[in-house]
Amino acid sequence: MSELWQQRAKAYQSEILKYLKYVLNDHLVLALLFFGGGLGLAYANWLKTLQPLPNYGLILVAVVSFLLTLPGQPVLLFKNADSVFLMSQEKNISAYLRKSLRRTLISVLIPVGIGSLLLFPLLALAYHQLFLVVGVILTVILGSFTNVLIRYQGCYFAGPRWDRKITLLIDAIIISLIIRFPLIAAMLMLGWLVLEWQRLNHLMESGSFNWQAAIDAEQKRMGRLYRFFSLFTTVKNLTVKAKRRRYADGLVKFLAGKSSMFSYLYSIMIVRSGDLGSLMIRLLIVGMLIVAYSDQEWLKLMVGALTTYLIVIQLVDVYRPVQANSMVQVYPVDAEMAQKGLLSVLKRIILLSAILLTLAGCVTNWSFSFLGWAIVVQAITAWLLSRWLVPRYIKKINR
Numbered sequence: 001m002s003e004l005w006q007q008r009a010k011a012y013q014s015e016i017l018k019y020l021k022y023v024l025n026d027h028l029v030l031a032l033l034f035f036g037g038g039l040g041l042a043y044a045n046w047l048k049t050l051q052p053l054p055n056y057g058l059i060l061v062a063v064v065s066f067l068l069t070l071p072g073q074p075v076l077l078f079k080n081a082d083s084v085f086l087m088s089q090e091k092n093i094s095a096y097l098r099k100s101l102r103r104t105l106i107s108v109l110i111p112v113g114i115g116s117l118l119l120f121p122l123l124a125l126a127y128h129q130l131f132l133v134v135g136v137i138l139t140v141i142l143g144s145f146t147n148v149l150i151r152y153q154g155c156y157f158a159g160p161r162w163d164r165k166i167t168l169l170i171d172a173i174i175i176s177l178i179i180r181f182p183l184i185a186a187m188l189m190l191g192w193l194v195l196e197w198q199r200l201n202h203l204m205e206s207g208s209f210n211w212q213a214a215i216d217a218e219q220k221r222m223g224r225l226y227r228f229f230s231l232f233t234t235v236k237n238l239t240v241k242a243k244r245r246r247y248a249d250g251l252v253k254f255l256a257g258k259s260s261m262f263s264y265l266y267s268i269m270i271v272r273s274g275d276l277g278s279l280m281i282r283l284l285i286v287g288m289l290i291v292a293y294s295d296q297e298w299l300k301l302m303v304g305a306l307t308t309y310l311i312v313i314q315l316v317d318v319y320r321p322v323q324a325n326s327m328v329q330v331y332p333v334d335a336e337m338a339q340k341g342l343l344s345v346l347k348r349i350i351l352l353s354a355i356l357l358t359l360a361g362c363v364t365n366w367s368f369s370f371l372g373w374a375i376v377v378q379a380i381t382a383w384l385l386s387r388w389l390v391p392r393y394i395k396k397i398n399r
Helices: 002-023 026-048 056-068 087-127 130-153 164-179 182-206 211-229 246-256 261-272 276-293 297-324 336-364 368-398
Strands: none
Touching: 002 087, 002 211, 026 087, 056 087, 056 130, 056 164, 087 130, 087 182, 130 164, 130 182, 164 182, 246 261, 246 336, 261 276, 261 297, 261 336, 276 297, 276 336, 297 336, 297 368, 336 368
């Protein structure tokens, strides 16, 4: 099992490095340098306004510290077939898990270390003594390790000692003690870590391993990684799953309008899709933030029109898989219904985008002049998209 872990760890590392060369490209690195410099300057100026530290400063330290203890998913590297082919090796799975645990704890130190480094100036303002600052950072590190151990216990049928909600409550209570008693919080977190380590050791020695739970946890972790990498390049191993989202039923009804077969189908595909729906929301949020915080009226109008354009360009591709389905060609309905259904859904998306972007722009620059120009620009954008660009795209696919 140790050799199997070494093989899979090397394959996993090579795969991550293959995608990282697309993620950490020159443009992104340059943008991150400028963004990091601007954020650091803003953070430094903000810290100057906190002298002396206000009452909410310690509460902010506790909240950030609690959030830093949460990351850390087990790096298990299991495959779907392991529940069958490795079943005979269940007695030796502890050797595999110990190496996996070591790898996970090392990976957890990266976000916790970066977060603690960013939090250090605020901790210095709050405590003024180095040993108290070290106590807070130690509490955060021990808390993150404890949460990792509890997640590994979930790979066994016996599971963790407490429910996840109770675990988070205990974590929050101990972290809250750093406001007044950082060293006591560190000792309590150390004691909790020892208890969870003993339980995990007991499960590794005599517990029954839950293969399906471990495989599902690893698939979810890799799915999150692949979805992140898919923002920069094509990922072959990414599987898209449709999810039932009850909270979005109202949005589906709005997009479908006078529900026809295809308009309802396109609405469901956009909202339930893990790619299209989230992409639309991300573009809309980014566009609204830029429009809201910009002081230049012309920039607000340009970003608003560009955001609407990008949303439609990304969502119009929902027409392709529907038309590629051979069953659609034999439906006893008019072929133009699919085109009319898509145009109906996109028009409603354009309307929703235009309203939200205009309202975001009015937050910092309310005037009838801006409101009028925003309506004109969005109307022109909607006309060009619905009358020219989308019909041309549909004709190109139907050829």
